[in-house]
Amino acid sequence: MSGDPTIYDIAARAxxxxxxxxxxxxxxxxxxxxxRDAVLKACADxxxxxxxxxxxxxxxxxxxxxxxxxxxxxxxxxAYGVTRPLAAGLAAAGIDLVLYDIPDRETKQRTxxxxxxxxxxxxxxxxxxGIGPERAAQFAAARIPVxxxxxPCDGLPAATIDNRAAMRLAxxxxxxxxxxxIAHLAGGDALAYRERRAGFVAAAGAAAPVVPAETPTxxxxxxxxxxxxxxHPDIDAIACASDAIAxxxxxxxxxxxxxxxxxxxxxxxxxxxxxxxxxxxxxxxPVAGFGAWAAQAVAALCADPGAAVTPVLLPxxxxxxxxTRTPAAPSRRRGR
Amino acid sequence: MSGDPTIYDIAARAxxxxxxxxxxxxxxxxxxxxxRDAVLKACADxxxxxxxxxxxxxxxxxxxxxxxxxxxxxxxxxAYGVTRPLAAGLAAAGIDLVLYDIPDRETKQRTxxxxxxxxxxxxxxxxxxGIGPERAAQFAAARIPVxxxxxPCDGLPAATIDNRAAMRLAxxxxxxxxxxxIAHLAGGDALAYRERRAGFVAAAGAAAPVVPAETPTxxxxxxxxxxxxxxHPDIDAIACASDAIAxxxxxxxxxxxxxxxxxxxxxxxxxxxxxxxxxxxxxxxPVAGFGAWAAQAVAALCADPGAAVTPVLLPxxxxxxxxTRTPAAPSRRRGR
DNA sequence: GCGCGCTATGGAAGCGCTTCCATGAGCGGC
DNA sequence: GCCGCTCATGGAAGCGCTTCCATAGCGCGC
Numbered sequence: 001m002s003g004d005p006t007i008y009d010i011a012a013r014a015x016x017x018x019x020x021x022x023x024x025x026x027x028x029x030x031x032x033x034x035x036r037d038a039v040l041k042a043c044a045d046x047x048x049x050x051x052x053x054x055x056x057x058x059x060x061x062x063x064x065x066x067x068x069x070x071x072x073x074x075x076x077x078x079a080y081g082v083t084r085p086l087a088a089g090l091a092a093a094g095i096d097l098v099l100y101d102i103p104d105r106e107t108k109q110r111t112x113x114x115x116x117x118x119x120x121x122x123x124x125x126x127x128x129x130g131i132g133p134e135r136a137a138q139f140a141a142a143r144i145p146v147x148x149x150x151x152p153c154d155g156l157p158a159a160t161i162d163n164r165a166a167m168r169l170a171x172x173x174x175x176x177x178x179x180x181x182i183a184h185l186a187g188g189d190a191l192a193y194r195e196r197r198a199g200f201v202a203a204a205g206a207a208a209p210v211v212p213a214e215t216p217t218x219x220x221x222x223x224x225x226x227x228x229x230x231x232h233p234d235i236d237a238i239a240c241a242s243d244a245i246a247x248x249x250x251x252x253x254x255x256x257x258x259x260x261x262x263x264x265x266x267x268x269x270x271x272x273x274x275x276x277x278x279x280x281x282x283x284x285x286p287v288a289g290f291g292a293w294a295a296q297a298v299a300a301l302c303a304d305p306g307a308a309v310t311p312v313l314l315p316x317x318x319x320x321x322x323x324t325r326t327p328a329a330p331s332r333r334r335g336r
Numbered sequence: 337m338s339g340d341p342t343i344y345d346i347a348a349r350a351x352x353x354x355x356x357x358x359x360x361x362x363x364x365x366x367x368x369x370x371x372r373d374a375v376l377k378a379c380a381d382x383x384x385x386x387x388x389x390x391x392x393x394x395x396x397x398x399x400x401x402x403x404x405x406x407x408x409x410x411x412x413x414x415a416y417g418v419t420r421p422l423a424a425g426l427a428a429a430g431i432d433l434v435l436y437d438i439p440d441r442e443t444k445q446r447t448x449x450x451x452x453x454x455x456x457x458x459x460x461x462x463x464x465x466g467i468g469p470e471r472a473a474q475f476a477a478a479r480i481p482v483x484x485x486x487x488p489c490d491g492l493p494a495a496t497i498d499n500r501a502a503m504r505l506a507x508x509x510x511x512x513x514x515x516x517x518i519a520h521l522a523g524g525d526a527l528a529y530r531e532r533r534a535g536f537v538a539a540a541g542a543a544a545p546v547v548p549a550e551t552p553t554x555x556x557x558x559x560x561x562x563x564x565x566x567x568h569p570d571i572d573a574i575a576c577a578s579d580a581i582a583x584x585x586x587x588x589x590x591x592x593x594x595x596x597x598x599x600x601x602x603x604x605x606x607x608x609x610x611x612x613x614x615x616x617x618x619x620x621x622p623v624a625g626f627g628a629w630a631a632q633a634v635a636a637l638c639a640d641p642g643a644a645v646t647p648v649l650l651p652x653x654x655x656x657x658x659x660t661r662t663p664a665a666p667s668r669r670r671g672r
Numbered sequence: 673g674c675g676c677g678c679t680a681t682g683g684a685a686g687c688g689c690t691t692c693c694a695t696g697a698g699c700g701g702c
Numbered sequence: 703g704c705c706g707c708t709c710a711t712g713g714a715a716g717c718g719c720t721t722c723c724a725t726a727g728c729g730c731g732c
Contacts, residue, residue, distance in 0.1 A: 004399060006688055017712040022690055027477035032710060044640075051399050054688035055455045056389035057717050063340060063387050073409070073435070074419055077609075080410045087437060096450075099409075099435040101423060114432075119391045141363035247613055273413075274610045277583055304380075342718055353682040358720055366680060390718035393687050674732095682725080687718105695712080702704090 005046040014042040025050060066096040067298050068115055070108065071127030073101040076244065077272045081287025082127055082149065082294070089295020095123070095302060102129065116142060123298040125149060126156070127290070130191065145301030147309065149290040151191060157301075157309040159293040163192050166283050166316045167199030170239045170267045173318050177325040179237030179265055183209040185224045185249055187216040187241035196241050196269065209235065213245050221248025229256060236264055243268035243275055243282055250280065250323060266323040279322030286314040341382040350378040361386060402432040403634050404451055406444065407463030409437040412580065413608045417623025418463055418485065418630070425631020431459070431638065438465065452478060459634040461485060462492070463626070466527065481637030483645065485626040487527060493637075493645040495629040499528050502619050502652045503535030506575045506603045509617075509654050513661040515573030515601055519545040521560045521585055523552040523577035532577050532605065545571065549581050557584025565592060572600055579604040579611055579618055586616065586659060602659040615658030622650040 007021040014021070016035060023031050024039040042048070067090060073079045083099065090097045098121065102108045108129060115121055116138055124139065124146040130153040131139075131146070139146050148158035167184075174182055184200040187193030197210060211228040213220035221244060228235060229252070240246035246268030250260060258264045261281075268275060268282035275282055293312055300307040320327065343357040350357070352371060359367050360375040378384070403426055409415045419435065426433045434457065438444045444465060451457055452474055460475065460482040466489040467475075467482070475482050484494035503520075510518055520536040523529030533546060547564040549556035557580060564571060565588070576582035582604030586596060594600045597617075604611060604618035611618055629648055636643040656663065 004688095008688085011712095018689085019691075019712060019714095020710085023711090025479070026690080027479075030710060035710080044642075049399060049401065049458070050455075051393070051688050052402070052455055053389045053392035053399070054717090055690080057387070057393050057687090057719085058689040058691080059455070060690085060717065061453060063385060063389070063718095065385065066388070074416045077413065083410055083437060084439070099437065101419060101435065103420070117397060119386075119388055119395070122385070143361070143363075247610070251613065272610075274583070274608075274614065277587065277614050278610065306380075340718095344718085347682095354719085355682060355684095355721075356680085359681090362720080368680065371680080387718050390687090391720080393689085393717090394719040394721080396687065396720085399688095676730090677728100678730105679728085680726090683723090685720105685722085687720085690715105690717085692715085693713090696710090698709085699707085701706100 004051075005048045006051075007048075009046055010039060010042045010048050013046060014038040064094065064096050065122045065302055066098060066120070067123035067125060067302065068098045068100060068121040069125040069127060069294075070100045070102045070111060070129065071125075072103060072129070073099065075103065076242070076270065078128065078150075078270065078285075078287060080273065081285075082291040085288050085291035086125065086295045087291075089292055090299060093295070093299035093303075095299060116144075123147075123302045125294045125298055126151065126153065127294075128190075128192070131156075143305060145298060145305060147294055147297045147301065149294045150285075152311075157297055157311050159290050159297075159312045159314055161285060161314050161316050163195035164199030164202065166269070167196040167239060168203040169316070169318055170269070170283050171200060171203035173320070174237040174239060174265055174267060174324065177237075177261070177265060177320075177327065181208075181232070181235050182237040182239060183211065183228050183232060183235045185221055185228065185238055185240045185245050186210055186212040187245065188212070190216075193241050200239055204239075213241070213248075216242045217244050218248035218251070221245030222252040223248075225249035225252040229253075229258070237266070238264065239267045239269075241269055243270040243272045243280060246280055246282065246323075247275075247278060250278075260323045261325045265325060267318075268323075271319055276319075276321060281321045281324040282319055284317050284319050286316065289314045340387070341384045342387075343384075345382055346375060346378045346384050349382060350374040400430065400432050401458045401638055402434060402456070403459040403461060403638070404434045404436060404457040405461040405463060405630075406436045406438045406447060406465065407461075408439060408465070409435065411439065412578070412606065414464065414486075414606065414621075414623060416609065417621075418627040421624050421627030422461065422631045423627075425628055426635060429631070429635035429639075431635060452480075459483075459638045461630045461634055462487065462489065463630075464526075464528070467492075479641060481634060481641060483630055483633045483637065485630045486621075488647075493633055493647050495626050495633075495648045495650055497621060497650050497652050499531035500535030500538065502605070503532040503575060504539040505652070505654055506605070506619050507536060507539035509656070510573040510575060510601055510603060510660065513573075513597070513601060513656075513663065517544075517568070517571050518573040518575060519547070519564055519568060519571045521557055521564065521574055521576045521581050522546055522548040523581065524548070526552075529577050536575055540575075549577070549584075552578045553580050554584035554587070557581030558588040559584075561585035561588040565589075565594070573602070574600065575603045575605075577605055579606040579608045579616060582616055582618065582659075583611075583614060586614075596659045597661045601661060603654075604659075607655055612655075612657060617657045617660040618655055620653050620655050622652065625650045 007018045010021045011018045126148040128150045148156045186197045211224045213224040268280045271282045271284035297309045343354045346357045347354045462484040464486045484492045522533045547560045549560040604616045607618045607620035633645045
């Protein structure tokens with residue numbers, strides 16, 4: 001009786017057989033009320049908690065394959081677009097999807113540990129996050145295929161966008177719309193943000209101002225925009241690392257009386273819901289494409305661990321709205 | 337060998353013992369390469385898929401309690417606010433959270449069936465959805481506590497808001513801001529939408545126009561708003577059943593050249609992210625309160641099935657922004 | 673050439689539960 | 703008052719896997 005109590009402990013304490021305990025726990029008829037109460041009391045006394053694994057094993061039932069998806073589900077609306085097609089694709093392949101919200105690094109590690117330790121899944125989708133080589137090796141050893149989305153990861157098949165090129169495109173569009181002094185509001189240390197920053201520097205030159213936002217949020221964007229404008233009042237366009245940052249910047253500009261797009265143009269990144277209402281021009285991410293690719297890739301790998309899954313680079317496009325100037329030509333979108 | 341293959345089948349086919357099969361599957365060292373390959377080949381040939389439950393049972397390890405949360409995770413940003421505090425509260429109680437996205441009725445039933453059949457959780461949180469009495473009985477029989485949030489459900493402890501009163505409050509605020517002819521853009525058949533509609537009718541009178549949106553989305557809102565304005569051009573305020581509907585209505589009004597709030601006032605419901613940027617006045621839901629309550633309630637019930645959990649009615653407040661007129665008094669918010 | 677230690681492997685004992693089957697007790701009808 | 707029933711219950715056999723322990727084979731040193 002060291003460790004958690006089992007039905008044997010309950011049976012002993014209630015003075016009945018284990019079969020009876022099982023009947024009580026499963027709400028079978030044909031158990032005398034007093035027996036039932038005695039068992040229930042014993043359960044309560046001992047703090048009994050049936051073992052899920054044992055129940056499932058004994059009860060039989062199908063052993064459906066399961067894939068876990070880790071993502072910062074509620075940090076932005078990014079998961080909106082990714083998760084739906086992922087769930088749909090996996091359901092079509094007869095695979096269950098379990099979602100884990102990963103707000104921070106520590107949660108990520110804990111979740112991965114648990115997934116590995118409990119052998120809780122047959123496949124893994126990593127959204128907007130990477131794992132180290134040791135982790136990858138652990139999953140390989142456990143024969144659990146892993147695919148990544150929105151974040152490349154050494155040795156893992158991944159669907160990504162070319163963040164550098166995307167940011168270069170953003171700068172190009174701003175230039176074509178008449179911008180002369182373009183600045184960048186960068187995100188944090190995450191790979192995607194670093195790449196966007198590198199893309200900006202490549203396109204706008206090392207001399208162009210770059211201010212990192214404390215956090216990739218509206219507040220962070222507003223604060224960074226304030227710093228930027230104080231230091232470089234002549235800026236006439238800002239390419240931002242995310243929509244949230246861009247909205248913060250837009251608010252800060254409005255606060256200072258700088259009209260967009262006439263006095264200053266602003267470009268976001270992501271194209272989250274409602275950005276069209278806000279009128280933010282932005283770089284649109286292929287979120288649904290990420291989800292669909294991940295579903296297909298992980299399903300293939302689950303079915304056959306040796307399957308060849310090709311990494312893909314999904315296209316982005318610039319959606320021009322009210323925070324950039326109207327193009328001379330009639331086209332409203334630029335793809336790449 | 338009827339049914340799924342087991343390690344015995346693999347062992348037989350590869351001409352080895354089951355212990356060796358297990359070693360291969362768990363990447364133990366000390367297995368000759370050729371033996372390993374033979375086992376792997378047998379696995380591939382037979383389409384072997386280890387049984388998760390058996391692995392966990394045999395491997396031992398902790399049997400952490402687990403709560404499942406069902407919600408339309410990605411329909412709106414509602415889950416943003418609910419899930420975070422829910423996850424945090426459960427983590428503090430040592431309980432794992434598993435999220436299930438429920439886009440439609442069928443998925444709900446399928447998920448509940450599976451949860452019940454696989455005894456996959458020790459507790460359930462229902463977000464924005466109800467279950468029938470038979471379902472509730474099934475969970476009661478399985479001794480799985482269920483709590484509801486944002487949607488009352490017979491016999492289940494729930495955290496809700498008073499949708500009727502909330503909508504009445506919205507109408508009152510609009511009136512105080514000078515509205516004379518107030519209309520309602522209703523949502524669908526969901527209980528919350530029906531109650532909001534009833535609250536509107538109670539406050540505005542049976543003669544006040546009500547147009548149901550085909551879907552509680554921007555598109556649905558815009559279309560319904562068009563119908564409303566065609567039929568009642570003299571409307572000077574719209575109380576909407578959701579923010580999405582309100583944004584659609586706002587867009588439609590702009591399209592028709594009706595300025596908000598001067599010509600027409602618009603009130604949303606929810607206070608989703610970015611509504612402040614859009615400037616939408618709206619009824620704010622206590623989303624974080626829902627999550628926190630659910631965590632505490634279900635944790636208490638898991639620990640002690642007999643625990644007394646009191647249903648709560650959480651307060652809502654009206655957040656006045658740019659789609660309603662500036663109040664004469666300096667206060668910007670009204671609570672209830 | 674024999675024994676030792678090491679490696680690769682098989683056998684078997686559970687993990688905690690569900691459930692089939694058997695047992696015993698109580699009970700109405702003849 | 704005995705027989706055949708039904709009802710409540712206990713015993714034991716797995717569910718498919720991991721892992722401890724034992725065993726067989728083998729190369730090496732003396």
